[in-house]
Amino acid sequence: MADLLSSLLRVAEKAANVARVCRQESHLFQLLVQEKKGDDKNKKFIQDFKTLADVIIQEMIRHDVEARFPEMAGFINGEESNKFENGLGESVTVTVCGTEEGTAKLLATVLDGDHTAASLLAQAIHQDPQTTHLTTEGLTLPLSPSELGIWIDPIDATSQYIEGREEVLEEGHLFPSGLHCALVLIGVFLRSTGQPVMGVINQPFNYKDPAGAGWRGKSFWGVSCGSIKACSESRPKPGPGGGLSVVLSSSEKPVVKEALSSLCGPDKLMYASGAGFKILCVIQGLADVYVLSEGSTFKWDSCAPHALLLALGGGVLDLTQSLKSSSGAQDQLTELTYHQPYAEYKGADRWANHGGLVAYRDCSQLRKVMETLKGKL
Template identity: 80%
Template sequence: MADLLRLLLRVAEKAANVARVCRQEALLFQLLVQEKTGDDKNKKFVQDFKTLADVVIQEMIRHDVGAQFPEMTDFIHGEESNKFENGLGESVTVTVCATQEETAALLATVLNGDNMAASLLARAIHQDPVSTDMGTESLSVPLSPSELGIWIDPIDATSQYIEGREEVLEEGHLSPSGLHCALVLIGVYHRNTGEPVMGVINQPFNYKDPAGGGWRGKQFWGVSYGSINACSVSQPKHGPNKSRGGGRGLSVVLSSSEKQVVKEALVPLCGPDRLMYASGAGYKILCVIQGLADIYVLSEGSTFKWDSCAPHALLRALGGGVADLTKCLRSSEGTEGHQAELTYHLPHNEHQGADRWANQGGLVAYLDGALLCAVTGGMRGKL
């Protein structure tokens, strides 16, 4: 398991490099955007884009993990289809080849023969990042890769990635939008139980290097299985309702498109000035992980297993979780807990395409179980 975690940290950083390369090269970036259609489209958005960066990152992770752990190959799932249409109307299946040159040749067919852009991408895909010590050496978890599956969200908050607004992260505060909301998410789940057991989050655009001016990233990881809980993020140094925003009480992060009735149900619990908004499901859950918000509430079924699996594992390692909001609101007071926790192994077979893997009951992400009960109890009967 330590070997798997180290591999995921490495491929997540490779993914971040690909994302940065795609934004640095203006001509390359212009070629990369393609609108999703049909079953692949997220119904929440009028437009839902995929980029070649998304597809390449997903296939790179699939390739690298499958090479080291072949028993996992058939259980590595992602958000994106690996079919891409080039400017000539040709459908190309994007894969990572054995060599950099072969990958570049394949990508050139997607990029309308632009060999320079294809070579830049292929080099990022095949170049190993500088290894960093993330404190995983002593990790020992009694699980075999043959018991596990993986969910990949290659670039969560793709719209923020495409728009590319460069915001400066302020220490101790969440920021509602910008490149920093775009995350690489790799979550590992148990095939039999569906519980999330490991998660890696890479934030490719965390800060700009003052020396060179290029973007630098930040990695987060967590492992939770049985009595074993380990995380790169420390438990926030405050208890419920303390010191987030100067001790003014409970804080909730929402999507800007959240229903008005949900906002009205939350105001008596936290006050209107403690409702905060941010882009990207992964980033909003990361805000809870970092203690920048107490709770993330989403009433719509507009997130998917690839959005929540990785950050869910980190929250579990810190004593929290991600629960199905609808189940929490229907349960009797005090029984929310593990009974409503999201799982990651069973599709909704009555649906098609991406909706088979939607978190259909909405979700609530939390660090403190008492706050989960307080929030869902306060909302119960109002929606």
């Protein structure tokens, strides 16, 4: 299982490289951000280049993992469909080929003959990243890849990625928006129970290289299987001054904002973009709890960071079920799972976290939040 974790860290870094290349190479960047208007609005695939960037990252991760662990084929799922229609009306299935030339040729078909963009993308896809310095050797888990499934979110917080604001970050502070909110998320779960057991998060835009070599990323990982808990992050120490801090979406319901503001005070109620980034803020101790009352996140958003929180002694719960539960917020039945769709929904909504969620590190902090929200929703 250390091999699987190392492979996921490596392919997540490859994904981060693709995300950075799409912003750094001027030709790709123009495709990424342009909005065609009027008579020029004739090539849907160009407007949807941001979706192609998502899809190619997702398919690259799928390709690399299945090549190393063929028993996982068919159980690697992602946010995006890999079928595109080019400017000629031809349906093209996006895949990663065995060679850089083959991938470039296929992408040129999707991109309606734009060989420059196709070659730049293919080069990034087939380039091996620098090896990670995170130590995973010696990690053993009583699991086989044949028991596992994967959820991929190729670029979480896509709107922040496209907009591309470069915030100046201060260590220990949560910033609400910007490139740093964009994450590559790879979560591993048990097919039998849906329990997350391994997660890899790559933050492609973690900091700017002081030597002028562009953006550098950071990787986070965690495993949680029975009594085996391991994480790249240590359990954060309590913040100065004590008190409880909560991170929300800016579009959260007013009743939730008011209730939690009364609990933790307005200075400790924070807002940020991206579901994955908000859970990462809890993992890092930049916030104690993340609350979302809407069913607007999906399994691919929460699976990877959920595994890290479990490794740190926390978790991610279904908010609605937790508020209804007679046995309290920590009932194991309220923990989010990742193996079964909602049969009554269609499309992506089958995999939504319909009951909302609450992500936490500390059970006592969770109880305070749940007591505050009881009867409000």
